[in-house]
Amino acid sequence: MSLFSKNRRQQNGRRHTVDEQTGMGKTTGKSAGSFVPKEAHKDAHKRGANRQTVATLTLHSFVSLHRQVGRDALTRLLNNPVASLLNSLLIAVAFSLPVLLFVLVSNVQVLGAAWDGQPKISIYLNHGVSQKIIDQRIADYRQDPLIKEVVYLSPEQGVNDFQQKAGLQDVISQLGFNPLPGVIALLPVSEASFEQLDDAVVHYQQMEGVDQVRLDRQWVQRLQAILTMLERFAVMLGGILGLTVVLVISNTVRLSIESRRDEIKIISMVGGTRGFIAMPFIYMGIWYGVIGAILAQVIVFSLLAVLSHEMMNIAGLYNSEMVLSGPGFGVLGVLLLAGIAFGVLGAMSSCYRHFQALVPD
Amino acid sequence: MIRFDGVSKRYPGGHVGLEQVSFHLERGEIAFLTGHSGAGKSTLMKLIMLLERASAGQVWVGGHNLRALKNSRIPYLRRNIGVVFQDHQLLFDRTVFENVALPLLIAGYSPSDCAGRVRAALDMVGLLSKEKLLPVALSGGEQQRVGLARAVVNRPALILADEPTGNLDPQLSTEIMKLFENFNQVGVTVLIASHDLALVARMRHRILTLDHGRLVADQEVQ
Numbered sequence: 001m002s003l004f005s006k007n008r009r010q011q012n013g014r015r016h017t018v019d020e021q022t023g024m025g026k027t028t029g030k031s032a033g034s035f036v037p038k039e040a041h042k043d044a045h046k047r048g049a050n051r052q053t054v055a056t057l058t059l060h061s062f063v064s065l066h067r068q069v070g071r072d073a074l075t076r077l078l079n080n081p082v083a084s085l086l087n088s089l090l091i092a093v094a095f096s097l098p099v100l101l102f103v104l105v106s107n108v109q110v111l112g113a114a115w116d117g118q119p120k121i122s123i124y125l126n127h128g129v130s131q132k133i134i135d136q137r138i139a140d141y142r143q144d145p146l147i148k149e150v151v152y153l154s155p156e157q158g159v160n161d162f163q164q165k166a167g168l169q170d171v172i173s174q175l176g177f178n179p180l181p182g183v184i185a186l187l188p189v190s191e192a193s194f195e196q197l198d199d200a201v202v203h204y205q206q207m208e209g210v211d212q213v214r215l216d217r218q219w220v221q222r223l224q225a226i227l228t229m230l231e232r233f234a235v236m237l238g239g240i241l242g243l244t245v246v247l248v249i250s251n252t253v254r255l256s257i258e259s260r261r262d263e264i265k266i267i268s269m270v271g272g273t274r275g276f277i278a279m280p281f282i283y284m285g286i287w288y289g290v291i292g293a294i295l296a297q298v299i300v301f302s303l304l305a306v307l308s309h310e311m312m313n314i315a316g317l318y319n320s321e322m323v324l325s326g327p328g329f330g331v332l333g334v335l336l337l338a339g340i341a342f343g344v345l346g347a348m349s350s351c352y353r354h355f356q357a358l359v360p361d
Numbered sequence: 362m363i364r365f366d367g368v369s370k371r372y373p374g375g376h377v378g379l380e381q382v383s384f385h386l387e388r389g390e391i392a393f394l395t396g397h398s399g400a401g402k403s404t405l406m407k408l409i410m411l412l413e414r415a416s417a418g419q420v421w422v423g424g425h426n427l428r429a430l431k432n433s434r435i436p437y438l439r440r441n442i443g444v445v446f447q448d449h450q451l452l453f454d455r456t457v458f459e460n461v462a463l464p465l466l467i468a469g470y471s472p473s474d475c476a477g478r479v480r481a482a483l484d485m486v487g488l489l490s491k492e493k494l495l496p497v498a499l500s501g502g503e504q505q506r507v508g509l510a511r512a513v514v515n516r517p518a519l520i521l522a523d524e525p526t527g528n529l530d531p532q533l534s535t536e537i538m539k540l541f542e543n544f545n546q547v548g549v550t551v552l553i554a555s556h557d558l559a560l561v562a563r564m565r566h567r568i569l570t571l572d573h574g575r576l577v578a579d580q581e582v583q
């Protein structure tokens with residue numbers, strides 16, 4: 001509507017005139033307002049200059065308006081700390097579950113990758129197999145060009161090792177027998193491909209005195225498959241809980257819209273657009289998303305601090321170097337962005353549904 | 362400024378708000394709208410602001426046919442109309458100053474640019490000293506004047522007042538009416554709905570009378 005842009009320019013054109021500053025009561029016929037075409041013509045020559053004023057004014061007022069609305073929205077949340085905290089915690093829990101899962105998966109993955117580098121073959125011997133056959137097998141493996149190193153671990157050594165690492169005493173006298181078989185551990189040459197190793201496993205399996213052959217790689221592959229699945233699960237969980245966050249924010253915003261019905265009606269009546277009216281609610285959504293994301297990080301880090309102690313114990317038991325690493329800055333950034341995005345989404349969906357009756361579209 | 366051509370408004374459920382109303386209010390005119398309670402005064406005001414749309418007929422405001430005005434343009438129409446209601450419709454969690462500044466913020470003025478205009482408007486209704494108070498700290502008449510300041514702060518071409526003196530005593534009512542006359546003297550078009558016939562008669566302006574939704578009298582200034 002040209003009418004209204006005319007009005008704007010006119011107003012800005014008069015920003016610094018005397019009647020502006022001394023009060024409208026003293027104005028002359030000049031201030032009859034925007035529906036008066038004569039006025040607009042009279043100011044027409046000023047328009048070139050005014051257009052610039054309008055542009056800078058708009059940017060300036062845009063920024064300060066947003067700053068004020070954002071601050072007001074935060075103040076509203078802080079004025080009602082218990083309800084706000086409960087809502088934020090709900091959002092934070094929804095955020096932290098998939099992040100925790102993701103962090104754990106990626107930690108175990110690191111562990112798996114370390115195993116992956118040096119495949120090992122373990123030959124489990126039959127119980128009570130003779131020393132002669134054991135020596136034969138050891139000799140066989142020493143000759144195999146695929147194998148770099150052969151270590152024999154007798155059942156007695158195995159039990160001693162286990163007792164030390166697990167901090168147990170006298171397993172044999174408690175059980176009445178030694179449950180462990182003799183094991184020959186083979187370290188393949190680093191050039192050995194997995195096809196070659198798989199073939200070797202089949203071959204070794206048929207040798208006399210051999211109960212079971214295990215290639216570490218199989219464990220790693222299986223672990224990897226499980227981890228991939230868990231990772232997908234974390235993403236799916238993230239999707240579902242993301243939707244939950246949107247719904248929580250949407251519902252909170254709905255309650256706020258209902259409690260501010262009169263205000264919405266008044267602002268609409270004096271010419272507020274939907275966008276203007278929605279702004280405080282969208283900022284409310286953003287604040288909830290951001291606070292929820294920050295709280296989620298606190299939760300994740302606290303839980304990891306507790307968990308990493310446990311993890312150290314397990315890692316020590318398995319004699320591997322393992323340090324639990326938290327989520328990186330990338331994950332934290334994504335969490336914040338997701339908080340903002342979900343906040344905007346939840347608030348906008350709520351505004352869209354509940355403004356229908358209050359504000360013309 | 363305002364032209365009604367055979368305008369009818371029927372509410373859902375068959376309630377008649379207005380029935381075949383036609384009149385023309387010139388730019389710069391001031392007029393009263395009277396009639397019994399339920400005669401359709403508020404309905405007529407709502408049609409001008411597009412709080413409701415007419416069921417039949419044409420409403421023209423400022424040269425625009427409101428039937429052709431898209432919903433998305435309604436806010437811009439309303440920025441050119443200052444409204445005052447009986448229940449002063451103030452935001453009670455904001456100061457007097459912030460209430461009056463609202464239309465300017467909406468129109469895109471930065472808070473610092475608003476100050477001069479807001480003070481000018483408050484000065485005019487005699488409330489400059491109370492700008493920092495919350496509306497609850499004001500009397501009914503003062504609250505009504507805050508509503509009036511808010512209505513004029515953006516220098517609208519048209520002021521609509523629906524029962525602006527509804528629950529004020531006669532002296533306060535006359536004061537408020539004087540303020541409307543002041544605006545009219547600087548060229549603003551003013552339409553005031555009131556069922557206070559004695560007050561309306563005293564003011565000696567054009568009077569439109571509604572009865573059960575029909576315009577039954579249109580008396581020019583005596």
Ligand SMILES: Nc1ncnc2c1ncn2[C@@H]1O[C@H](COP(=O)(O)OP(=O)(O)O)[C@@H](O)[C@H]1O
Pocket residue numbers: 372373374376377378396397398399400401402403404405
């Ligand atoms: N939202 C509404 N829904 C149904 N009927 C309404 C509505 N608003 C007003 N009316 C009816 O329209 C008629 C005129 O009402 P109104 O314009 O408020 O009269 P006045 O302001 O003169 O008292 C009344 O009969 C009233 O019941």
Ligand SMILES: [Mg+2]
Pocket residue numbers: 402403404523
């Ligand atoms: Mg009424």
